[in-house]
Amino acid sequence: MKKILFIASTLSHIENFHIPYLKRFKDLGHSVHVMGKLNNKSEILYADKIISVPFEKSMFSLKNFYLSLKIAKIINKNNYDIIIIHTSLAAFFARLGIILCLKKPRLVVNTVHGYLFDYNSSFFKKHIMILAEKLTKCVTNVIIVMNSSDYDIAKKYKLYKDNLYLINGMGIDPDSFPSISSKCKVALRNSHNFSEKDFILIYVAEFSKRKNQKFLINSMNKLISEGFSNIKLLFLGDGQFLDELKLYTQSLSINDNVFFAGYTKDTCTYYQMSDICVSSSRIEGLPFNIMEAMSVGLPIVASKVKGHIDLVIPNENGFLFNYNNIDEFCSYIKNIYKSTDLQYRMHIKSIELSKKYSLDSVLSNTVRIILNEYDLHL
Template sequence: MKKILFVASTLSHIENFHTPYLNEFNKQGYVVHVMGKPNNKAEILYADKILPIAFEKNMFSVKNIVIAFKISKIIKAENYDIISIHTSLAAFFTRLGIMLCFKKPKLVVNTVHGYLFDDKTSFLKRSIMLLAEKFTKCITDIIIVMNSIDYDIAKKHKLYKDSLYLINGMGIDTSLFPSISYENKIDIRKKFNFSEDDFILVYVAEFSKRKNQKFLLDSINKLVNDDLKNIKLLLLGDGQFLNELKIYSNTLGISENVIFTGYTRNTKDYYHIADVCVSSSRSEGLPFNIMEAMSIGLPIVASKVKGHTNLIVPKENGFLFEYDNTDEFCNYIKTIYNDKNLQHNMGTKSKQLCKNYSLEAVLPNIINIICNEYKSHL
């Protein structure tokens, strides 16, 4: 019986983004194993075996070298036909493990959820990251990327042995993020203690340097000072900088305009009460938070970086601002705030564009890519 292994830095990543793929390979008769840092759950749907591997969140950790040797033993013992790798850190150390076991599976697929470098990254970091990709190229049969900039990077540096594919992300279940009527929107707002007159921005992201929430706090401060007193910013998520930014928000005097919800799985209701989805990120792969907001029918105002540029068509379903440009961001928010017809039309366009990124559209394509490549490698 054929065997496939899915690997990511955390098992939560596999559970959140790849469960439909585990199910599909199960249906096709594969034995499905998953590997990653354990989460709180004892099982993952459609996984025949869970292999807990405690990846360290540091590319230079000695523990990850030890983990690579552990992975090599598992791969040698299990004799996988296909290994599907996700997330940058897991991708490198898993491929290192494959190299160490001297027993390569028939097909190794590296799905890039966003290279951690681009032409704006410092020379040293970019060089190290590229070196890691080039070093493991010898056992990387195919690369699948999610945005055009990562496609150009992989093609320019030939970071794969055989094939390179560009996909529309892993797909979102649009039925989980439906649009609602204005009346329902107001009803949900009342439950969350927001008024009909509030102009609400939403950002769902881990609190990290890359996600750049501090920029949004500075921007809200400017908008409030420009007399948009009814503006609210919902920040969903947790992470390293959460408490620091709560303090910073209080220091700016905007604590009534910024709501930190903490981590929540119920993102849908927050999208439903929002007027605009925003993102200040430094870089992305193809962000689920933007696609979810598009499915709901929200305009998007996001930084002009990879990942965002594939999802947002300027002046059609939102605006792209130069990274860290507060004035430009604030001007775009004011433009939407002052034009309800524009807000409605952009939201409608978001829903239309999101169909291209639905699980229904994306999943069959990715399954076909992997299965056809596997057959060609037999």
């Protein structure tokens, strides 16, 4: 039996994305511990032990550096065989802790959900982030990335000791995001006060600077001014800029076309009653919102940035627009809006492409990589 530790900046991250992985390791007979900032729940399924580490959301927090010492003590005490790290902040400070350990684990895996920089980032930000990765490379046996851009970054700067792998995300459950008939779609719309004639764009994301929702609101203002008054924009999520963007929408007098549904776990219902999934993000890992929308069968119109370019094949399951280019974005929306043939073709292609991101396929492959790497380090 191996003792395995999962680390993330928040335990809610583990709860939202990694429960199937905890279960698989438990089913294989291993002991599983989880570490991160506590969420509202005190229990996480399949975790033998929950370790509270109150990370602060800052790479420059002195408290986080102190927490690295605490992490080192915990690891020394528990004598882990494998440590699997998620989220950029936790990855840095946890690996600092591992550097300080007397009893280092046999295998450390850094699972990169998306480096917070790319080749277009500012010189300062990019090099600070790369320096942080290089400082902790000495205890990073394996890096697992989720998009081709991050693979190129990790390989170019050799941010790992032994091996580098590219996987298709953490996996989505296609049964939880099925396509539905036109009749069911109309019924869903009626139950949520939308019309059959509405053409709905959906964006599921936290309201943050990186997710760039203001761009979509400005794009809607342009589309409405051009006469496309039945195009509606539906936001799901909460976050720092939610209230500010509600007020901004009111200032443009487009409240009848932009809707803020708030945070919900029932995203599938909203995908199913929509026509296009959109994303205006500055940078991504391999976004669940787009994979889930593809499984439902939505065309995708997304910014041409890392993470998106791995999921969207232009003119097949959607379009990619240059970041912050409103004219290009609106042009693609109008192309899909005007062509039922294009909508159907992209619907079929999205479903087809989504299958390679299924949980069954991705989970088995990722667990196999980790256990094979452990065997190599015996």
